[in-house]
Amino acid sequence: MSTTRRTFLGQGLGAATLMASGATLPGFLSRTALATLPSNDETILVVIQLTGGNDGINTVIPYADDLYHKARPTLGIAPNRVLKLNDQLGLHPDMEGFQSLHDQGMLSVVMNVGYPNPDRSHFKSMDIWHSATLDKNARATGWLGRLADEQSRAGAPPFAMQLDDQTFPLALRSDHAAVPSVRDVRSFHLNGKADQIRKVIQDKRQNATQDLLFVQRAAVESCNNAKRIESAQASQRVVRGKYPAFGLANKLSQISDLIAAGFGTRVYYTSLGGFDTHARQVLRHGSLLRELSESVNAFYADLAQQGLAKRVLVLTFSEFGRRVKENGSRGTDHGAAAPMFVIGPASQAGIIGKSPDLGNLVEGDVPFQTDFRGVYSDVLQNWLKTDPEKVLGRSFKTTRVVGKT
Amino acid sequence: MDSTSLKAWIPGGKKPWDQARAAHLLRRTGFAPTISEVRQALLDGPGKTIDKLIDTTIDSQRHDELDEIGRGIAARQDIEALRGWWLMRMRYTTRPLHARLALMWHNHFATSNAKIGSPPMMLTQLRSIEKYAAGQFFDLLLAMSKDPAMIVWLDGALNLKGRPNENYARELFELFSLGAGNYTEKDIQESARAFTGWSQKNSVYRFRQREHDEGEKIILGTRGNLNGTDVCSIASKHPACARFIASRLLHEFVTPAPEDQLVQNLADELAKSDMNIAESLRTLLKSEAFFHASAYRARIKSPIEYVLGMARSLDLDVPAQLLASVTVQMSQSVFEPPSVKGWDGHRAWINSTTMLVRLNAAQHAAEMVQKPEDFFATPLSADGTSDIRSFGDLLLDGRVPAPLVQRLKALDTSKAAQAHQAINLLLTSPEYQMA
Numbered sequence: 132m133s134t135t136r137r138t139f140l141g142q143g144l145g146a147a148t149l150m151a152s153g154a155t156l157p158g159f160l161s162r163t164a165l166a167t168l169p170s171n172d173e174t175i176l177v178v179i180q181l182t183g184g185n186d187g188i189n190t191v192i193p194y195a196d197d198l199y200h201k202a203r204p205t206l207g208i209a210p211n212r213v214l215k216l217n218d219q220l221g222l223h224p225d226m227e228g229f230q231s232l233h234d235q236g237m238l239s240v241v242m243n244v245g246y247p248n249p250d251r252s253h254f255k256s257m258d259i260w261h262s263a264t265l266d267k268n269a270r271a272t273g274w275l276g277r278l279a280d281e282q283s284r285a286g287a288p289p290f291a292m293q294l295d296d297q298t299f300p301l302a303l304r305s306d307h308a309a310v311p312s313v314r315d316v317r318s319f320h321l322n323g324k325a326d327q328i329r330k331v332i333q334d335k336r337q338n339a340t341q342d343l344l345f346v347q348r349a350a351v352e353s354c355n356n357a358k359r360i361e362s363a364q365a366s367q368r369v370v371r372g373k374y375p376a377f378g379l380a381n382k383l384s385q386i387s388d389l390i391a392a393g394f395g396t397r398v399y400y401t402s403l404g405g406f407d408t409h410a411r412q413v414l415r416h417g418s419l420l421r422e423l424s425e426s427v428n429a430f431y432a433d434l435a436q437q438g439l440a441k442r443v444l445v446l447t448f449s450e451f452g453r454r455v456k457e458n459g460s461r462g463t464d465h466g467a468a469a470p471m472f473v474i475g476p477a478s479q480a481g482i483i484g485k486s487p488d489l490g491n492l493v494e495g496d497v498p499f500q501t502d503f504r505g506v507y508s509d510v511l512q513n514w515l516k517t518d519p520e521k522v523l524g525r526s527f528k529t530t531r532v533v534g535k536t
Numbered sequence: 537m538d539s540t541s542l543k544a545w546i547p548g549g550k551k552p553w554d555q556a557r558a559a560h561l562l563r564r565t566g567f568a569p570t571i572s573e574v575r576q577a578l579l580d581g582p583g584k585t586i587d588k589l590i591d592t593t594i595d596s597q598r599h600d601e602l603d604e605i606g607r608g609i610a611a612r613q614d615i616e617a618l619r620g621w622w623l624m625r626m627r628y629t630t631r632p633l634h635a636r637l638a639l640m641w642h643n644h645f646a647t648s649n650a651k652i653g654s655p656p657m658m659l660t661q662l663r664s665i666e667k668y669a670a671g672q673f674f675d676l677l678l679a680m681s682k683d684p685a686m687i688v689w690l691d692g693a694l695n696l697k698g699r700p701n702e703n704y705a706r707e708l709f710e711l712f713s714l715g716a717g718n719y720t721e722k723d724i725q726e727s728a729r730a731f732t733g734w735s736q737k738n739s740v741y742r743f744r745q746r747e748h749d750e751g752e753k754i755i756l757g758t759r760g761n762l763n764g765t766d767v768c769s770i771a772s773k774h775p776a777c778a779r780f781i782a783s784r785l786l787h788e789f790v791t792p793a794p795e796d797q798l799v800q801n802l803a804d805e806l807a808k809s810d811m812n813i814a815e816s817l818r819t820l821l822k823s824e825a826f827f828h829a830s831a832y833r834a835r836i837k838s839p840i841e842y843v844l845g846m847a848r849s850l851d852l853d854v855p856a857q858l859l860a861s862v863t864v865q866m867s868q869s870v871f872e873p874p875s876v877k878g879w880d881g882h883r884a885w886i887n888s889t890t891m892l893v894r895l896n897a898a899q900h901a902a903e904m905v906q907k908p909e910d911f912f913a914t915p916l917s918a919d920g921t922s923d924i925r926s927f928g929d930l931l932l933d934g935r936v937p938a939p940l941v942q943r944l945k946a947l948d949t950s951k952a953a954q955a956h957q958a959i960n961l962l963l964t965s966p967e968y969q970m971a
Contacts, residue, residue: 298867312889332964350891409703
């Protein structure tokens, strides 16, 4: 046997001592452990990104419109299967979770949300939604990153946080505020002599480049957040809601843990991917919508048990909707405007805006009626109580989705 | 020295061919050097070192052996194990530059097993990438257009005459060849027609004549009964393609923020050689731009550079599945990139979680070093320079920042535990995160 072969085959499973083991410690997050933090009744925003371009037409379905059924010969959902919200529109049959939230007065649907001259590239359009600007030269930061810049205070817990296993979103990119990305709260540890490592990393450098300073700050923040999260770990949380076995549900349950612990973060960002349904859409779309609606439903049930539901607002968006006419592969291609969901006791329940006008499409797509930045404005002003112009650069026609605060 | 010039760099005077420059070259063209590789490069000089990096041929016996193991793993449908296999090949490669190129193209033509669900097809794609990685870009683009995994990934098999599916055509222009802004929606629609019938069956490329649209198309100004090969040819000859690929090479090998003039200079070089990757790279690696001070430690290491770099420099035997799991935790999951855009790289590698994983991995790597006290036998001098035996020299090119020198001096590195701690401090230093 050659050395090469031996090298490869000699690496048995038994040899694995975990190099990066964040050993997974069970344990929940306790409110008392963080009693010193500005525990509060502050409002919290949870953003759920639907990655890939969610088919709005088959999410909130214009079931009474013949043009819908004509454009969707194989993908169309028969009116008797639609979960009706009114005499025009209804939810996809896999969205009972959202139907239930709707019936509790916690779901609003903002119809036909988009922006002028829609870009049909996933990445360009995502950048537009994240940066909240159409100016491609002004996309260094995201809308929530700028908000974090406005609101962050030294020594305080991070204002905003990504809780996800995906790429860090432009939406959270800030100029100076530290916005952490946490993949899994329950294994977020620094091994070894943590304090010494932090000290050494922190030593001032001479002639450091911007990138080196960036890495240095990130490493220091990482140590600080590990300390914060570890100190929040205890087993005092008694009540814990049940979550379905979905990836999104797992992420939301961790967000719920942090909220229950009074962690102090105001904006959480997570995502659900797989919406780029170019082919055989029926195999995937329903199960994604089920994951979304059941996970969010369980999240609110959990929060409600702890009396926290009214502090939390969930916002969903996708980079674009999809072409109204299905393609030849039983799927749909990239489109334009689509509905957004704003969920929580504070949302103005019901449908905001009109059913899409399928007789007046632009390049085969639903044109936008509501600029997405009007929804951001609404959330910033009426939920997070900040000046939307400071974050968005100018004023937009603000929707009235956030109502009952 | 001009940071945008491709003129050959001539060492001398205040800018000699020294350890830092040799290590810079070896970091960019591989996965961090060992002591003996740095020594060899110092003896050979930059020109010969670069020629060797580019021209080293495949050791076919070794290659075949590894290939057979890879096929065995893929046949077991185990993508985790296949990821470990690829990382082990990088770890022990005799052709580091070619391994880096393959990884770069995997990122460029990012295809994920999450959708493909077939490790053998992912392996076929990798072998195809390796075959064309250093040649003419057209050949690579065409090979990817016919690659079975790519066809599944971007719905090529569903792109049929009269029922075009735009998925592949759009990404071919936006992400594979020209970059956004250099084509129209119409070009995409017409190109989708040109690719109709390019399909796969049982994981092998198949052209379905009856599903191919033989009508006239106009693509980027060229008119005719064009097919997919024509689209690849038109795209790879387009001036925007030379700039797009130049930018990719510069980000990978030189700097995260290449100046426009440098991009244009390399684009000209690519165009001159009919988009030959190896020859353009030879010019680039030997250039003033490559050895300019602004390029030194300018890139943030990818997880693979970081992890394999530690393993190679410290001569650690790290099990394949550990290499796989730790790089995945740092968010570089080869064979499963996050999207068709691949990994953004540089600053996007760094966030709270990935940084924490890096710090924990460094600690573990440090503790794996046998007899660490031996390596600190030569103490660091105040300015950080000393014999190459010292870890400070090996890991930070002898340019240990002053505050870290003080911290290291406070440790008694003749004792194993403190020597381990010293190695850990070097590996967790912000400087070591930079390539």
